[in-house]
Amino acid sequence: MAYSGFLSHPLSFQVSGVLSARLPVTISTSSDRNPNSVMAVLEERSSKHKVPHVLTVAGSDSGAGAGIQADLKTCAALGVYCSTVITAITAQNTVGVQGVHPVPEEFVAEQLRSVLTDMQVDVVKTGMLPSIGIVKTLCRILKEFRVRALVVDPVMASTSGDVLAGPSILAGLWKELLPMAVIVTPNLKEASALLGGVQLATVDDMRSAAKSIHDFGPRYVLVKGGDLPAPLDAVDVFFDGENFHELRAARIKTRNTHGTGCTLASCIAAELAKGSSMLPAVQVAKRYVETALDYSKDIVIGSGPQGPFDHLFKLKRNVCSSSRRGFNPNDLLLYAITDSRMNKKWGRSITDAVKAAIEGGATIIQLREKEAETREFVELAKACLEISRSHGVLLLINDRVDVALASDADGVHVGQSDMSPRIARALLGPEKIIGVSCKTPEQALQAWADGADYIGCGGVFPTSTKANNLTVGLDGLKTVCLSSKLPVVAIGGIGVGNAGSVMEIGVPNLKGIAVVSALFDRECVSSETKKLHSVLMDVLSMPK
Ligand SMILES: Cc1ncc(COP(=O)(O)OP(=O)(O)O)c(N)n1
Numbered sequence: 276m277a278y279s280g281f282l283s284h285p286l287s288f289q290v291s292g293v294l295s296a297r298l299p300v301t302i303s304t305s306s307d308r309n310p311n312s313v314m315a316v317l318e319e320r321s322s323k324h325k326v327p328h329v330l331t332v333a334g335s336d337s338g339a340g341a342g343i344q345a346d347l348k349t350c351a352a353l354g355v356y357c358s359t360v361i362t363a364i365t366a367q368n369t370v371g372v373q374g375v376h377p378v379p380e381e382f383v384a385e386q387l388r389s390v391l392t393d394m395q396v397d398v399v400k401t402g403m404l405p406s407i408g409i410v411k412t413l414c415r416i417l418k419e420f421r422v423r424a425l426v427v428d429p430v431m432a433s434t435s436g437d438v439l440a441g442p443s444i445l446a447g448l449w450k451e452l453l454p455m456a457v458i459v460t461p462n463l464k465e466a467s468a469l470l471g472g473v474q475l476a477t478v479d480d481m482r483s484a485a486k487s488i489h490d491f492g493p494r495y496v497l498v499k500g501g502d503l504p505a506p507l508d509a510v511d512v513f514f515d516g517e518n519f520h521e522l523r524a525a526r527i528k529t530r531n532t533h534g535t536g537c538t539l540a541s542c543i544a545a546e547l548a549k550g551s552s553m554l555p556a557v558q559v560a561k562r563y564v565e566t567a568l569d570y571s572k573d574i575v576i577g578s579g580p581q582g583p584f585d586h587l588f589k590l591k592r593n594v595c596s597s598s599r600r601g602f603n604p605n606d607l608l609l610y611a612i613t614d615s616r617m618n619k620k621w622g623r624s625i626t627d628a629v630k631a632a633i634e635g636g637a638t639i640i641q642l643r644e645k646e647a648e649t650r651e652f653v654e655l656a657k658a659c660l661e662i663s664r665s666h667g668v669l670l671l672i673n674d675r676v677d678v679a680l681a682s683d684a685d686g687v688h689v690g691q692s693d694m695s696p697r698i699a700r701a702l703l704g705p706e707k708i709i710g711v712s713c714k715t716p717e718q719a720l721q722a723w724a725d726g727a728d729y730i731g732c733g734g735v736f737p738t739s740t741k742a743n744n745l746t747v748g749l750d751g752l753k754t755v756c757l758s759s760k761l762p763v764v765a766i767g768g769i770g771v772g773n774a775g776s777v778m779e780i781g782v783p784n785l786k787g788i789a790v791v792s793a794l795f796d797r798e799c800v801s802s803e804t805k806k807l808h809s810v811l812m813d814v815l816s817m818p819k
């Protein structure tokens with residue numbers, strides 16, 4: 276079923292520009308119009324949304340900091356699809372490499388063919404190639420399929436210093452792989468090995484090394500200087516055959532650097548697959564690695580000296596997972612929504628107001644701070660989340676998905692003119708809570724289709740807290756509840772005097788009341804919350 280050459284797609288011209296004269300792009304112009312032919316299917320697919328695609332040919336790292344696992348995470352973080360051909364299985368962790376089990380050459384070939392005959396790979400990235408046989412197999416198949424761009428990370432040893440590929444592969448790199456590469460990304464030790472063991476101790480040495488490695492045939496060379504003596508910045512030397520660029524970054528003090536080489540190379544590959552030209556791809560890759568290292572500098576995975584880092588910027592969110600929990604519709608029972616003007620009027624901070632509401636029995640909190648500056652809002656949210664999480668109460672942010680993301684709040688509440696819940700869901704991910712304001716069954720249906728967790732329906736009664744807000748009354752509330760499967764919380768003009776009448780409309784998915792002024796435009800938030808809580812308890816204890 277093999278076909279030779281890739282189809283043209285919108286990125287091909289930019290990426291082929293990267294390759295320049297070294298690897299001619301083959302654009303297939305099929306005259307076969309049979310709608311069932313492979314070419315017809317592929318042509319039809321190429322007119323749809325083409326996903327940028329990197330194929331990584333590398334070793335598996337059981338500790339998942341480097342190798343195939345790092346490549347997968349990097350591509351996922353950058354929005355690029357990553358397929359994998361595994362060249363070796365390694366047993367390794369944060370202490371070192373305990374074992375290496377190379378995959379037989381024929382099976383490396385079979386994996387390559389499986390991917391390349393079926394998928395439109397934009398860029399191939401290589402990592403650990405444990406034997407000369409695997410290098411030769413790879414080169415043979417790459418020529419067969421005429422890959423558009425090849426990024427070579429000439430992995431020889433792990434961060435712990437354990438050997439992953441011996442000097443026997445060098446001949447294959449020199450003669451076959453490097454001449455096909457668009458870029459090669461050695462660190463100091465690898466550059467030295469590629470050049471027969473020369474000493475590299477200064478930036479000038481790195482420049483000469485880059486030039487000499489360029490003579491093997493890659494279009495660009497990046498010599499990474501992370502191992503240069505400590506007081507210097509981390510300097511990498513980029514050579515395009517004519518000019519040098521020194522790329523500098525601050526050194527980040529951390530043990531969590533395992534997999535930085537693989538990550539840098541796969542990030543370059545991912546950026547090329549998206550259509551970037553080479554220098555910007557390298558600059559983005561450096562920034563990505565630096566940002567990920569800085570973000571992950573204090574995470575603890577494993578007990579050895581070389582920890583992995585967090586490619587997806589998500590692991591720290593779960594550090595205090597014991598105080599987190601999922602959403603239960605009954606959380607909507609007594610929904611307290613803050614208002615800074617009211618709290619200011621009564622001389623209390625928002626954190627004190629939130630604490631008092633929770634102590635009085637509020638079952639969920641929303642920070643509705645219309646006048647807060649962004650930085651202030653994020654800090655406020657973080658402070659309130661510490662309080663709410665210590666009590667096991669969920670806290671959402673009104674309107675501001677950016678603030679919810681930055682503070683890692685439990686979710687957001689959005690109205691009909693705020694960010695669409697569908698986009699909010701894509702940004703926040705599946706585990707965050709999204710509430711949507713709805714006044715009609717149509718809006719309720721849309722909220723459900725967009726992935727909302729609950730509906731806020733109102734104003735049920737007139738209110739001065741929200742200007743120009745149409746009142747739907749108890750009938751409107753009932754209509755919305757009956758039209759949806761989602762849990763509903765009623766809002767607008769609700770307090771101790773009418774909470775019972777709202778809860779008694781007799782629909783099972785009406786789960787509670789949301790209140791602003793009845794709690795926060797009062798002298799004592801905790802006692803007002805207690806009063807409202809006891810009204811709700813009375814309603815809940817009544818026979819149905
Ligand atoms: C629980 C709950 N329901 C409704 C609203 C109102 O949201 P929205 O329509 O976006 O109006 P603002 O609150 O942003 O003025 C809410 N905040 N909470």
Ligand SMILES: Cc1ncsc1CCOP(=O)(O)O
Pocket residue numbers: 733734735737738739740741744766767768769789790791792793
């Ligand atoms: C935000 C909002 N959305 C509909 S009514 C309303 C205000 C509710 O405030 P209050 O509980 O003081 O009537």
Ligand SMILES: [Mg+2]
Pocket residue numbers: 673674688689690693
């Ligand atoms: Mg809103």
